[in-house]
Every structure is written in structure tokens, then in C-alpha cells.
Amino acid sequence: MATYVLVHGGWDGGWSWRGVARQLRAAGHEVFTPTLTGSGERVHLAGPDIDLDTHIADVANVLRYEELQDVVLCGSSYGGMVITGVAEKVPERIQHLIYLDAFVPEDGQSAGDLVGPQIMGFMEQAAATYGDGWRVPHDPPDADRRTDFLLKAGQQALRVRNPEARPIKRTFVHFTDKADDDFLKPIMEKTVVRVREAGWSCLEAPFEHWPFLDEPQEAAILLLEIAGHNAGDWR
DSSP states (O other), X not given: OOEEEEEOOTTOOGGGGHHHHHHHHHTXXXXXXXXXXXXXXXXXXXXXXXXXXXXXXXXXXXXXXXXXXXXXXEEETTHHHHHHHHHHHOGGGEEEEEEESOOOOOTTBOHHHHHOHHHHHHHHHHHHHHSTTTXXXXXXXXXXXXXXXXXXXXXXXXXXXXXXXXXXXEEEEEEOOOOTTOTHHHXXXXXXXXXXXXXXXXXXXXXXXXXXXXXXXXXXXXXXXXXXXXXXXXX
């Protein structure tokens, strides 16, 4: 049995992993899907001071208080910022980091740095116009269960300097079925080049950016195979 901790991206919550978690548990594994402060069912805790450090603490504390070891820690999209920070805090608890079309920051980078000034400027303008200066509404605003992204979390730079985190195995999965005009497409293509040069394992999967709701079984099989666990009975 393995232990998976699945970290969602912006505008989502732990609920977005429900189908994937169900499949992984059916395969005999332990699964945690923490919701980051201010997101999902924890939206009532949203505020202008919630930042990346808050979200890193959310997940690091799950590992600490649940006394988890040898964790397969997975992040989607913005969740890549979070799992990188968690590895800085509690590297001794993590066996494998899996970035699912996720941001991979270098030392001193924020999510805003990775998306670039044009997209970040758009988000800041959206927050100023529609989100009291600190919330970035989802587009479209009535999307089912989507909660506002907290601007400060996207602006905060991350320090990536802990030598004890360097030996952790890392895998990047590039989801290739994005539209040509998807702003994430060039970001993830550049990330693939960068992490390959760093010696990471890199895979491609024929998904859009968020396959977890529509294709939970295929997403779960992908995770099992990356982590070296048998998914043969599901095929």
C-alpha cells in the first residue's frame, strides 16, 4: 500500500480529486486530498492575507499530523508551487513528487513569474475590478464549485534552497491536448525542456489541463504507473 497526497490547483478544491481518490483507494492505497485555505469547502476562510506559505502549511501539516511517510505527493497546476514548498519543509516524509501539468518554480520565482506579466496583469486587473483587490474570479464566474483564486498566493515567490529536498524523485507530466490558444501551452512546453535538462523523468499524456473530473480512472492509472504501482487490473 502506498500513500498519495493530491494537491489541487487554482479555483479548485480537494473535491476535484474525488474520482481519482476513489480509484486509488479501490486499488488499496491511502489517499489524502487536502483543500487549500480559501478554496472549495474552506472558502469561508478566504482573505487578502492568504498566500503561498499558507497553502504550503496546509499540506505540510497533513503530512505531519497524519504521521505520513514515503508519500507520493502530486500537484496539479498551481499545486506544483505548493508541493515544491512542502518538499522544502518536510523532505524526509516524501518519496516522490509528481507534477501533473503543474508549475515548477525555481528559487525566487512566483506563479506570476511563471505565467508571465501579461497573464499576471490580467489577473491583477480582474482582482481589482471584480474581487475587492485580492480575489481572482473564475471565468466563467458561475462555473460549478469553482472558488476565487487568491491573488497573493500567485504573487508570492518561493525559496527553493533546502539541500535535503534535492534527492527526492521528481516526475513531470505534460498534458498535450491543450488548444493552441491556451496560455498554459507554451508555459508547460518550456517547463518540459527545463526539467529534462535537470534530469527529471518526463512523460506526456493526452489530456487537457484538468482531466481529473472527466477522466478520473485514466488519471488514476497514470498516477499508479508513474509511482510504480500495478494498474493492470483496470485496463
